[in-house]
């Protein structure tokens with residue numbers, strides 16, 4: 349058996365002065381769904397564009413099994429399938445027609461491509477638009493058709509840049525199921541998303557990228573390990589009010605807009621509720637909620653700033 | 667919902683060679699024809715109208731057109747209809763796709779990129795040829811031309827279309843802003859119609875412009891196509907074939923380089 353692990357090794361990409369990717373190293377094994385998370389402009393699309401040969405790394409290596417993807421972009425295009433963040437050129441094609449055509453361009457045979465496209469249309473529940481022209485499809489359905497196009501005959505590495513964009517919550521679930529199945533069928537899946545909560549449920553491992561650097565990597569639960577035994581206290585501040593002084597039991601806090609999120613120990617829950625009610629009594633806060641921590645808390649802590657020294661940055665991160 | 671194991675036929679090896687190239691070329695031609703499907707009838711009809719109309723229009727230049735002028739101008743019109751598709755319409759279509767942002771996907775398809783350029787040339791020919799034929803037929807009917815069509819029209823048209831299409835394709839891809847591409851196509855059509863010895867005999871041009879045109883492809887395109895359509899109107903086609911062949915080779919090489927480049 350060949351090893352088809354995808355490896356990025358210290359990939360750096362500069363656009364003039366800007367380091368859009370800074371020494372990024374990661375691996376995606378066959379069967380694994382690997383999430384790439386990070387705020388706007390973090391460098392996620394830049395990374396995946398280098399894999400498929402749309403951009404060339406300034407330095408570093410990208411390999412898939414025995415193939416050097418930087419040296420051999422033809423191999424990259426044949427072995428990887430790619431759903432770009434940008435538009436798909438499907439305006440003049442029927443939905444299923446364009447899935448079959450791309451499947452055949454990817455090397456598929458007519459019968460399999462027909463069967464797989466039927467399967468995907470059912471699985472994503474887009475049968476209603478089977479023969480609709482691309483230009484008449486809604487944004488979300490276009491996105492789903494795009495996903496089907498690149499996975500009718502998937503490559504060893506399937507790269508999906510924000511596949512769930514514009515898709516309604518129910519079909520998003522169907523889409524995640526299909527992404528999962530790609531992994532189960534042996535493909536490596538590298539997936540860019542902003543939806544931390546959905547990713548938490550569906551990816552095997554993930555990396556968080558910020559300012560071009562990989563700042564955290566691991567399974568969702570290993571990333572949350574630091575927050576084990578902690579809760580999230582969310583305070584909705586009254587507009588115009590400053591963030592109050594945090595009581596000593598708060599581990600860290602972030603403010604995004606009027607929302608203050610504080611991490612507290614489970615054993616301090618009662619105290620935290622008391623404090624939140626006090627804030628509401630003073631008119632400082634309008635609402636509060638106490639909940640289990642999620643990957644989102646980790647994400648915000650890592651990509652936002654821990655203190656309020658640069659609140660503008662936190663808002664940009666959301 | 668579908669259950670059971672999904673069949674994934676992931677590629678294990680990288681396809682190369684001529685068979686793969688040809689197969690990819692056929693698929694990409696299907697793709698290009700498919701993606702222009704809704705526009706194609708309109709574009710072709712327009713080309714036919716432009717070609718035919720242009721052929722009729724030159725009749726208005728003279729009260730009673732001498733036979734030799736009729737032949738010269740009508741064949742010139744066929745050349746213009748042929749090259750404007752590759753140099754003007756083609757780049758505008760590429761620019762539209764740049765604006766739509768669909769090239770990330772197109773450039774990620776598992777085909778040699780040169781097959782995409784070849785498919786593009788094929789589609790441009792499908793658009794250009796009906797206009798050229800219409801111009802010729804209408805001119806022949808209107809002016810009763812002493813046409814003398816020889817087999818050399820095939821390589822002449824081929825070299826002309828490939829060069830025009832590849833030059834247009836290359837600059838449309840190389841220039842990041844479609845707006846600039848549009849301006850360049852405007853400039854080109856202005857030059858082709860007004861300052862290139864296609865419809866204007868080179869001896870009527872200022873000497874410097876005539877010698878500039880010796881180094882540009884337009885005059886040579888007109889020479890080889892006239893050579894294939896007439897007898898006696900053109901004497902020296904050899905050197906024009908040579909220059910044009912070099913242009914064709916260079917334009918293909920530049921286009922291949924432009925689309926193969928990674929930032």
Ligand SMILES: Nc1ncnc2c1ncn2[C@@H]1O[C@H](COP(=O)(O)OP(=O)(O)OP(=O)(O)O)[C@@H](O)[C@H]1O
Nearest residue numbers: 363366368386387388389390391392393394395433
């Ligand atoms: N072709 C380019 N030339 C110059 N700068 C670029 C280019 N492409 C991207 N950048 C810059 O590189 C940085 C990373 O961009 P990238 O598109 O990779 O971000 P991203 O993580 O995909 O963001 P988003 O979540 O918004 O899609 C940004 O600062 C962006 O402005």
Ligand SMILES: [Mg+2]
Nearest residue numbers: 392393394433
């Ligand atoms: Mg992006």
